[in-house]
Amino acid sequence: MAQVTIETTQKFLPVLRITLGWMFFSAFVRRVINVPDKLNPQSSLYVGGKILTFLPHAWSPVKGILIWVLENPTLLYDFLITFTALEAIFGLMMILGLFTRLSGFGLAMLAWGMGPAAGWLGSTCVDEWQIASVEGAAALMFMLTGSRWLSIDQILYSKYPDGIKIGKIRIPLW
Amino acid sequence: MRTLEIIAIIFMLIATGVTFGLYQINFQGFTHLTNYSKTPAYDLSGTRLYSNGTLLLNVTRTAGPDTYGGFIVLVQILYPNGTVLYQWTGQQLGMLPQSDIINEFPLHPAKPIHIGNYGVGILAPLGQNFVVKLQVPFHINPGTYIVRVYDADGQYEAYGTEFQVTVTVS
The missing domain is CATH 1.20.5 (Single alpha-helices involved in coiled-coils or other helix-helix interfaces)
Structure with missing residues (x-):
């Protein structure tokens, strides 16, 4: 193993990393383990209904897409399964510190993607905007910092410090 | 660097x-x-009134909490001067058959709410767009009328917009 120096800042990143990952991974846990009816189109708990509540003040091109999806139940179901799967995969990767940069980018897109659709919702504390902007900014930060402490990326880095190379281009997965 | x-x-x-x-x-x-999540609001665009007394009340619930309500407890047809021509109270609205309410989206449908024989009103979930078929029991003269709905909080206005629309009977 190569000798690796870890910056001080890197050692404090896990303070946020696991919480951030859990915000997404727990969405999968809630829908698949805690309350499976959330993904049952026949149930009144079906999360598809949430999309309906986004409609009134969703931004204009997004609103049209949401209406289209709501009028095609199969499409809606596929969308929910895909979104839940992405939350599970990227969330777990963030918690484990595996391919943190890729996960950070994915989570930033998921979080910010909620902004034009559900960003106007929030009866207590302009909630959805806070979720979208804080989680988006945090995830983007991890895309830039990567993860060099208490992470699988740390192990990968110590074994393969040069990362993945395709030709002369280095892909900074860790 | x-x-x-x-x-x-x-x-x-x-x-x-x-x-x-x-x-x-x-x-x-x-x-x-x-913050549009605070108070329920309704948009009545698309509402039509016919001389035979049929009112096709087109409601979109456009604001308020996402997990609960709103509830329409009074529907009024008014003359332009504000006098009531005809109205339906929560008692009547809550006892409507479900078939008189046509929802655009299958999820979170609007529906009449009643407790036994006590009609409460119409549940209007956030984002739903629906048409309520109502019938005035007499002929309506040609002219301009205002159709208005009240939320269960007693208001017909939120965020500077009134829950009403002007309709013309020809």
């Missing part, structure tokens, strides 16, 4: 831009702060 700092500043501006942009566009947070 210069390159690194430039990249850091660019990404700082991107993240901050998204945060401020969403805040302003979704809540007008830097100008006139508005």
Whole structure:
């Protein structure tokens, strides 16, 4: 193993990393383990209904897409399964510190993607905007910092410090 | 090192831009702060009234909490001067058959709410667009009328917009 120096800042990143990952991974846990009816189109708990509540003040091109999806139940179901799967995969990767940069980018897109659709919702504390902007900014930060402490990326880095190379281009997965 | 700092500043501006942009566009947070999740609101665009007394009340629930309500407890047809021509109370609205309410979206349908024989009103979930078929028991003269609905909080106005529409009977 190569000798690796870890910056001080890197050692404090896990303070946020696991919480951030859990915000997404727990969405999968809630829908698949805690309350499976959330993904049952026949149930009144079906999360598809949430999309309906986004409609009134969703931004204009997004609103049209949401209406289209709501009028095609199969499409809606596929969308929910895909979104839940992405939350599970990227969330777990963030918690484990595996391919943190890729996960950070994915989570930033998921979080910010909620902004034009559900960003106007929030009866207590302009909630959805806070979720979208804080989680988006945090995830983007991890895309830039990567993860060099208490992470699988740390192990990968110590074994393969040069990362993945395709030709002369280095892909900074860790 | 210069390159690194430039990249850091660019990404700082991107993240901050998204945060401020969403805040302003979704809540007008830097100008006139508005939170549409506070109070239920209804839009009656598309409502039609016919001379035979049929009212096709087209309601879109456009604001308020996402997990509960709103409830329409009074529907009025008014003359332009504000006098009531005819109205349906929560008692009547809550006892309507479900078949008289046509929902655009299958999820979270609007429905009449009643407890035994006590009619409460019409449950209107956030985002749903629906038509309620109502019948005035007499002929309506040609002219202009106002159709208005009241939420269970007693209001027919929220966020500076009234829950009413002007209709013409020809």
